[in-house]
Amino acid sequence: MGRWAIAVHGGAGIDPNLPVERQEEAKQLLTRCLNLGIAALSSNMSAIxxxxxxxRELETDPLFNSGRGSALTEKGTVEMEASIMDGTKRRCGAVSGITTVKNPISLARLVMDKSPHSYLAFSGAEDFARKQGVETVDNDYFVTDDNVGMLKLAKEANSILFDYRIPLLGCAGAAATESPIVMNGLPISIYAPETVGCVVVDREGRCAAGTSTGGLMNKMMGRIGDSPLIGAGTYASELCGVSCTGEGEAIIRSTLARDVSAVMEYKGLALQEAVDYVIKHRLDEGFAGLIAVSNKGEVVCGFNCNGMFRGCATEDGFIEVAMWE
Amino acid sequence: MVGWAIALHGGGGEIPLDLPxxxxxxxxxxxxxxxxxxxxxxxxxxxxxxxxxxxxRELENHPDFNAGKGSVLTAGGTVEMEASIMDGKTKRCGAVMGLTTVVNPISLARLVMEKTPHINLAFDAAEAFARAHGVETAEESHFITPENIDRLKQAKEFDRVQLDYTMPTPKEPESFGDSQTGTVGCVAVDNAGNLAAATSTGGFVNKMVGRVGDTPLIGAGTYANQICAVSTTGKGEEIIRGTVAREVAALMEYKGLSLAEAGAYAVDQSGPKGTCGLIAVSANGEVTMPFNSTGMFRACATEDGYTEIGIWANNINQKTEE
Known part of the structure; x- marks a missing residue:
């Protein structure tokens, strides 16, 4: 019998000036989610x-950018996406354009288990949710005051960044001058990636992965990121489970999650080497991070930006919750 | 061998050997x-x-192939088209899904790649983006062919999704089988080794509204880098989980396989059994078109004078010019 391992993340790229109390809240949430997973694994729940x-727990808590607390579209609404994959048979499910489903990850699971398809989007996905009887809420439920404020900042930052007459640095609002890190064209204080994900290997060596997000703050309606894309944001095989986060476009073109498994399968790399390889060689100039577990019960986090909200634990008793490098 | 090469497909699947x-x-x-x-x-x-x-674009405009005009219908009797395109050298890419009025989805995918900071736009937003850029649009009736109305009717009678667009009247439900075909694609490489891939489809007959297949997914339906360019066709759900297009490139990069070996391995090991095909070209002008389905509408040509146009495994119409 193998040994279980679990990792969770709340996004890659962190505002260095993030208030201390929010840092503490993030750590507490990650710890709570980790303990939830550990208890489930100890009672032999399957990886998936x-x-x-x-x-679901990460989505339900408003802190990170998924479910309640999702980043807002340019119209001030929430459009969520998620995907999940079971490594044992490489089964998968994904959803995009979700506006009323309380827990998008569970809808992705239902697409995998109860539909002939792998990926449903927008009104078709919402119709499917209703037929399956999953819990739905008004779009307002997902919108937090914090995010309404962030959207306003994002809109201001964009209008300034698009104005070529004003030098870029120092003009994207006071927040930007204090945190000059830019991701996806926005100062990191506003960009606030904070996608969530979880990867698990259970005692039977089964690997699984899931990722959920509200996407980019101030995104165009209908923009699809990496989170719902199997192979980009999420992948699981017989060897490993992977969830990625960061600049979605860089993750998509590098098929980042799939490549962790591919270099293990085809190059024979171990999990740590595989994660190091893809972070170093596959991302080009993009900023991203990932969490991964192997069927041997290993767990690895990797990222090329200043930090990633993450937590991991193994059956040996190792447990870590961290934010920075 | 170094030179240009091109391959294209009009979908693979259970194409009857006695196709009239x-x-x-x-x-x-x-x-x-x-x-x-x-x-x-x-x-x-x-x-x-x-x-x-x-x-x-030309394949989309042809009503006999399942993309653009001639797209198969959803369970709701509508068309929902999807496409993606990728440039090998820069690895830039664009994708669209849930299109209902754009005459050439592949060109909209190209515009997403070139005119937005994003890769993938979907449904209403993709349509709005199309209008903002003035691309050609048409009423839904432009895309819907009488043949596809019949196919949807038959599929509904059997209450199952099917994608065999070659046979008007399957005799029994089994003949729908797992035949999940119908996509168009093209891959090309020039003398300088620049590569690109593109794929476009209407999806499945009787698919659920909102269903997204492998075609708009970079790594599943389409992939290109500095080594090769790939476009796949077949049962989308399983091509997604096998990331079949990326697989060809990954096998060449990580396992050192040749293009032909990588293509064959991806179809046989990573793709769905009996419902998978792909076309691929390499940076040095090789071409491969493996499939494990009954047939795949396909054609290719290379600079050294080789051309091939085929449907089934045998009966290949090929020639090599001196």
């Missing part, structure tokens, strides 16, 4: 069930 | 026409990215 359980 | 001439011949003519178009464009120095867009 644990992934869904933990991501 | 009146259904076979127009498709063969279309494949030849599209191949000639692509070859002339490559010879005149057009970039592979321009060539794959040009050829896929």
């Amino acid at each position: 069930d644990v992934v869904e359980l933990v991501v | 001439d009146e259904r076979r011949i127009p498709r063969e003519i279309a494949l030849r026409h599209c191949l000639d178009l692509g070859v002339s464009a490559l010879k005149s120095g057009k970039s592979p990215l321009d060539v794959v867009e040009l050829v896929v």
